[in-house]
Amino acid sequence: MTIAYDKVIVPISITYTTEQVEEQLSAWGLARGNMLPPIPEQWTSSQQITDAIRDPKLHLETESLNGDPVLRIRHPHFGWISFVFSRNEAAGLGQALIVRATAEPPAPAGRA
Numbered sequence: 655m656t657i658a659y660d661k662v663i664v665p666i667s668i669t670y671t672t673e674q675v676e677e678q679l680s681a682w683g684l685a686r687g688n689m690l691p692p693i694p695e696q697w698t699s700s701q702q703i704t705d706a707i708r709d710p711k712l713h714l715e716t717e718s719l720n721g722d723p724v725l726r727i728r729h730p731h732f733g734w735i736s737f738v739f740s741r742n743e744a745a746g747l748g749q750a751l752i753v754r755a756t757a758e759p760p761a762p763a764g765r766a
Contacts, residue, residue, distance in 0.1 A: 679732055 657664050670678070687693070711728040723744040725737045739747065 676733065683732075 655666055713726040715724045717724050717738055723739050726734050728734050
């Protein structure tokens with residue numbers, strides 16, 4: 655890493671512990687959430703999938719206050735990310751996953 659000040663470039667080295675990296679990632683994520691333009695509310699089909707994690711580790715549990723399902727997904731770079739779903743949203747997600755998992759795979763592009 656380098657820092658430029660008044661046209662002088664100074665190389666620096668910073669060493670972080672795992673805990674410090676996780677704190678920085680969390681801070682960067684919070685900062686990004688407040689930046690403009692915002693992260694789109696909906697996924698558009700024109701967006702390309704370039705960083706998908708295949709078959710991530712999952713953990714399911716029930717939220718203790720009102721019993722809503724909690725889905726925790728392990729991201730290899732960012733750790734465990736938690737999502738709390740209303741029961742209706744969780745049921746819809748489960749049904750949509752079943753439909754896609756049991757559907758015939760699409761034909762490869764360029765073949766009939």
